[in-house]
Structures are given as structure tokens and as C-alpha cells.
Amino acid sequence: MDDFAPNVSEATHPLLRTPESAPLALAAIDSFYVGGERCPFVNAAGDQDEQIVGAMYVQHMVPAERRFPIPVVFIHGGCHTGVTWETTPDGREGWALLFVRGGFETYVIDQAWRGRSAPVLAGGENAPPVTWSAGLSAIPFFTRQGGRFPDVSAEAYAAQFWPDFGILEAMQRGHPGYCDPRALPPLLALLDRIGPAVLVTHSQGGDLGWQAAIHRPAGVAAIYAIEPGITRAGLGQPDFPDIPVRILWGDNLPDDGFALKQSDVAEAQELARLRRNVSVDWLPEHGICGNGHMLMMENNSSELAQRAMAWLHDVVSDRVGPTG
Numbered sequence: 001m002d003d004f005a006p007n008v009s010e011a012t013h014p015l016l017r018t019p020e021s022a023p024l025a026l027a028a029i030d031s032f033y034v035g036g037e038r039c040p041f042v043n044a045a046g047d048q049d050e051q052i053v054g055a056m057y058v059q060h061m062v063p064a065e066r067r068f069p070i071p072v073v074f075i076h077g078g079c080h081t082g083v084t085w086e087t088t089p090d091g092r093e094g095w096a097l098l099f100v101r102g103g104f105e106t107y108v109i110d111q112a113w114r115g116r117s118a119p120v121l122a123g124g125e126n127a128p129p130v131t132w133s134a135g136l137s138a139i140p141f142f143t144r145q146g147g148r149f150p151d152v153s154a155e156a157y158a159a160q161f162w163p164d165f166g167i168l169e170a171m172q173r174g175h176p177g178y179c180d181p182r183a184l185p186p187l188l189a190l191l192d193r194i195g196p197a198v199l200v201t202h203s204q205g206g207d208l209g210w211q212a213a214i215h216r217p218a219g220v221a222a223i224y225a226i227e228p229g230i231t232r233a234g235l236g237q238p239d240f241p242d243i244p245v246r247i248l249w250g251d252n253l254p255d256d257g258f259a260l261k262q263s264d265v266a267e268a269q270e271l272a273r274l275r276r277n278v279s280v281d282w283l284p285e286h287g288i289c290g291n292g293h294m295l296m297m298e299n300n301s302s303e304l305a306q307r308a309m310a311w312l313h314d315v316v317s318d319r320v321g322p323t324g
Contacts, residue, residue: 024097025064032058034193035112035186056186057082057116059108061096067103068312069323070196070221074108075187077203077229078176079134079164081115082108084202088297089153089160095200095296098305103323104312107194111183111208113165134161141260144252144292148299157297167204176259177229179208187212188219195219196320198312202226203260203293210234217241222316224248224308227293229259231268235278244315245278248308250291260293281307 036055043049059082074096076084085096085108093101096108110117136158143149150157166180187208191197196219201209206228213220214237222244228234235245253262265282272278283291288300295304 022101024100026061026100027064027066028060028062030060032060033117034058035189054112054182054186055117056112056183056190057110058190059086059096060106061100062105063100063103065103066105066323068105068309069317069320070198071105071107071194072099072198072200072312073187073190073194074106075199075201075205075208076109076111076114077201077205078167079138079161080202081110081160081162083115083160084294085200085296088150088301089157090150091153092301095301095305095308098302099309102305102309104309107190107197109187109190111180111205112186113180113182114162117186119165134158134164142293144250146250146252146290146292148290149292149294149297150299157294164204170204175230175233177204177207178233179204179211183208184211184215188216191216191219196221198222198224198316200224200226200308201228202296204229206230207234210237210240213241213243214239217243221320222246222312224312226295227260227264228268231264231271235271235275242275242277244319245275246308246311246315247272247278247280248295248304249280249282250293250295251284251289252292281311 033055036052038050039053040048040050074082074085076082086094088094096106099106113119139154139158167176170176170178191212195216198221199209199212201223206225207230209223209225211234213223220243225245225247227249228247231247234240247268249265249268253260253265255262265280268280272280291298295301
């Protein structure tokens with residue numbers, strides 16, 4: 001059921017219209033690591049030593065004027081890092097900055113074993129397992145060539161790809177959309193530190209969001225899932241909490257494939273009929289066509305960010321109270 005379909009007009013939420021050209025007004029910006037554990041290794045000098053394994057990098061921004069009561073955590077997908085949310089390949093502001101302009105406190109993570117949450121590189125028993133790496137040939141899968149992705153910046157986009165240490169194991173479990181299990185503990189540690197929070201997830205990060213909500217039902221107030229890699233295996237679990245969930249789907253999905261296909265939209269719509277707090281925003285149904293998988297990078301990314309922020313204001317604010 002679509003009980004929580006938002007009125008996304010700017011007239012309803014005029015504060016969402018902060019011009020992107022204006023200076024970005026911040027009350028605070030910082031970064032930190034959370035989670036991880038000590039593991040022994042032999043350092044370059046040949047001595048026994050210890051290193052921190054499995055910690056998660058977090059970038060945190062607080063707007064000068066907060067207009068939303070709880071923070072938002074952005075969770076990237078497979079073969080990507082938090083750069084997904086920071087900027088577009090052609091240099092426009094990413095969703096994290098657009099949300100800050102909209103008055104949202106934001107946390108952008110690099111999942112454990114990715115990007116600034118680097119894997120163990122010193123060798124030994126904690127060395128990385130076999131990885132799954134994306135190259136230039138993967139770009140059509142992510143963009144779906146609907147005309148909205150900045151193709152002239154394809155090489156800048158491909159430079160963001162990061163080897164994924166969890167996909168091969170996920171495929172062995174039956175689907176590449178499963179998250180790396182090592183990414184969950186530090187995310188739960190972050191929620192224990194800042195929660196409750198909203199999770200904005202993308203692709204493989206969708207499963208990480210579902211798992212976080214199941215393990216920390218009081219720490220996750222809502223989830224805005226952009227083309228989740230899997231849906232029923234997480235959202236359909238009987239112990240999934242009764243929280244607002246919005247699932248955004250783009251255009252040009254293939255009829256068949258190993259991941260991200262037309263039947264995934266139908267599956268999400270079926271779950272929305274069964275769960276009163278779940279709704280699906282399939283863009284072609286609203287006359288918004290041409291989007292691929294990387295909606296936060298495409299030529300209507302700003303409008304889609306406004307759409308997401310409006311839903312959060314309409315659905316979440318009333319449940320968690322006024323901005324503090």
C-alpha cells in the first residue's frame with residue numbers, strides 16, 4: 001500500500017529550494033572511524049605488531065540550520081565507495097551536499113574493506129580474499145544508457161570503482177546483491193553512536209540497510225532504498241521492523257539478468273501491498289524516464305534528491321518529533 005506517498009511539491013517544502021550556487025553553510029564537518037578489531041601481523045621491519053581490521057570511515061556534516069530532526073546515513077553499493085554521494089562524475093554536487101543544503105545532518109560511509117575503510121594490505125592471515133573488480137566494461141550495466149548519465153565523464157566515473165571483497169561470496173550464497181557481512185558490525189556501531197537515523201541506501205547497500213534495521217530496530221527510523229540489489233530477502237523477513245520504507249526505481253531495467261531486472265520492481269510493489277509502511281516510487285510511472293542505476297549521478301539527480309527529502313519530511317518528521 002502507498003499510505004506514505006509524499007506530496008513532493010516545492011510549495012509544501014519551500015526550504016528544500018536552497019540554490020546550489022550559494023555558499024555551503026556548515027555548523028560542523030568532521031570524519032572518524034568506527035568499529036574494527038585488533039589483529040596481529042608482522043610489520044615491514046619483521047616485528048610482531050597489531051593493526052585495526054574492519055573499521056569503517058565516516059564523513060560527517062552538520063548544516064548551519066538543521067531542518068530535519070535526525071541524521072541521514074548514506075550507504076553506497078558494490079564496487080563503489082562514499083564518493084557515490086559526494087559528487088557527480090561531471091562535477092555537480094552529490095546527494096550528501098544537496099541534503100546538507102536541505103538542512104539534513106549527514107553521515108557518508110565507506111563500507112568496511114572499501115575505499116578509506118581499506119582492507120588489510122599487509123598480507124598474512126588477514127590478507128584480502130579474491131576480489132571482484134569493475135572496469136570500463138561495467139559502465140553500461142550501471143548507467144543503462146538511458147541518456148541521463150554524463151557519458152562524457154565516464155572515465156571520471158570509472159576511477160571511483162573499488163575492488164569488492166564480498167561479491168564473489170555473495171554469488172556463492174545465491175545473489176550478488178547480498179552485502180559483505182564484514183560491513184554490518186561497524187555500521188551497527190555507528191547507529192549505536194548516533195541513532196536513530198535514516199538510511200539512504202543504494203544497490204548492494206540495500207541489503208546492508210535491511211540487515212541494520214533488523215539488528216537495530218530502534219536505531220533505524222526509516223529507509224530510502226535506491227534500486228536495492230535484493231529486496232524480499234531483507235525487507236520480506238518477518239522480523240523486519242515496521243518502519244517507513246521508500247524504494248526508488250529508475251528506467252530501462254532489463255527483462256532478465258543476474259541482478260537489477262524488471263521483476264525486482266514487481267517484487268517491491270508486491271511487498272508494498274503487504275506492508276503498510278512500504279511504498280515504491282517507480283519513476284516511469286510518473287513520467288520521469290531515462291534514468292539508470294546511478295540515479296544520484298544523472299542529469300536529474302538534484303530533482304530526485306528533492307523528491308527524497310520531501311518524502312522524508314512528509315513521512316519521518318511526524319514520527320520522530322521536531323528538529324532539536
